[in-house]
Amino acid sequence: MLKQTPLFDLHLESGAKMVPFAGYQMPVHYTQGIIHEHLHCRSHAGFFDISHMGQCLIRGDSAASELEQLTPSDITGLEPGQQKYTVLTNSNGGIIDDIIVTRNASGLMIIVNAACKDKDFAHLKSHLSDRCHFEDLPDHALFALQGPAAAMIMQKFSPETADLSFMQSCEADISGIKCNISRSGYTGEDGFEISVANHYADQLARLLLAEDEVEPIGLGARDTLRLEAGLCLYGHELTEAITPVEAGLQWVFKKGHSKFPGAHRILDQLQHGAERIRTGLVVDSKIPVREGSVIINNEAMPIGHVTSGSFSPSLGRPIAMALLDRSSASPGNILYAKVREREIAVAVSKLPFIPHHHYRLKKS
Template identity: 65%
Template sequence: MNSSKQTPLYDLHRQLGAKMTTFAGYQMPVQYNNGIIHEHLHCRSQAGFFDISHMGQCRVTGEHAAEALEKLTPGGIVDLKCGAQKYTVLTNADGGVIDDIIVTRIESGLSLIVNAGCKDKDFAYLRSQLPADCVFEALAELALFALQGPAAAAVLAKFAPQTGELKFMQACATEIAGTLCHISRSGYTGEDGFEISLPQADAERIARLLLAEQGVEPIGLGARDTLRLEAGLCLYGHELNESITPIEAGLQWIFKKGHSDFPGAEKILQQRQDGAERVRVGLTVDGRIPVRDGCEIVHQDQPIGTVTSGSFSPSLNRPVAMALLARRFAEPGTGLTALVRNSAISVTVTSLPFVPHRYRRT
């Protein structure tokens, strides 16, 4: 018996011909009839619609909500103006990452989006760590969509003109066809785009409206993963976990200068100052054989790291990967070897991202 959950768009995905799989406890579309490569390239050239309702949404309210969350992260939360967003991480006492999250400042406090696979542990952790004057509320009644790609802004502006004024990592409350939505200019593809939080009861109606627009096609988890890999973005459970620090993952830019009052700060800040022994890098792969996560990276037959994510890049028409490597081998241009089953595959350390970001920053 299948006990996995369904998002509010489950029936719509089936009508659209989706191939479904269980992911983080939910029945989710991997791809539709045209396949992953088509979906990936369509998002890069036009607009892709993603159902990400499996993600966790919650709210922390109270006068001191920002100060409380600041103490659980590398900081910058108290500096957010209303409507501004920040990507950050929850750290543990050993300097590892409990989860990477998106925080938005709202009038009553903070709105958070957490990863689907971490939702239960994150919510339990936040409830246990936040002080009594903060109110934690899981928002299970909300759905979440992403509209990504160069045509996304024009499509969304037809329904919610206010979104055209947003810059990358800004958010607003507005309406789409009479439904109150919270929309941010953000995403997980490297393209300009938006994430739309709205009531589950209206999810299918709004999804159909957006999908009816010229240039908009549904995109599954398969292309979502290849898009974020090309964009050099971390995936929890791969580039991030409870034993990988934010510095090792290459997230030095999320830190607030002078902030040291958060879990694992001693180890993390020492790494920030002196450098970590291992670091996240990009790899381009010679030939056509993808180098998948878990593959060992060697130099002169000596293990020096592990692939964290790898796939075929539709935009570059070649395999690419990310890996955690010993720092002395992390210089772009360094030639190394990946062990794929019994084959030795030549790889080259490459700067990230593989495909330039196209966020709207101005």
């Protein structure tokens, strides 16, 4: 039986095409389609229901230090109201999941991917000591408001959010509804994520969607937006067989930190380089190059595979991300993707494809 988010009825009312995704019925797009939704988010503001993702809270004086032992990142250094993107690693250095950790007044709030929710929560509970209290938050919905108009809209409803910089959070009211609001998101645009109790979810969603600049966005455009932004997706660029170094996530590491699962392999790659690395591909064809397509060099030797690929509405052409042999991953290098019986030319590209527009307060 597929689960439903608290906005299921609102999605149907809004003309959504619903599909199964990570055990939920989710909107893949609405009446005007993926390309329209994608471009609207880039130019105005898009509303995303991401309530299928997992939310949990870890309390206790040792919560930060214990969580830090499960990730390569600096968790103990998080100040109240700060967020961090990081990964949970396994003993082989692979990625169990990528997560967002926020330090708030209650403890450490963690957001995990929907498809990984059960294994992540089991992993955390099995590795945290009895000095930590783990609490699942199934009674909370999660929304994202993304795009250049997002800040103006949020300031109208919750003025204190204007003081947030990228990857900062606060507790605030929106029309009397208590929310946890962070200035974050996964589109490359400025935006916010809002955690709210399920029983207020429909009311809050309708309030935001009533704004002229805001339109609902489904899973289809959510994926093309994150691909243009060069952001990893679990199950594609991130798996239990791919290390953070191979995925290009060197920036998540805490200097000098070596007490996390898989540290020996990961730190060796960090020092000497990985044999394969994530890179962008710009496709010289109208034919999209999809996940799983083998990439070959001009000598017809396989040197990697596509992890994500789609048409880019912003660029008007197909793009992809791939795991490639490091020796073949120089920007501008011409390679070939095998698509059915054809070989399609692709050029290695730096990431992201589209510049990020995250908002950071200027330091005085």
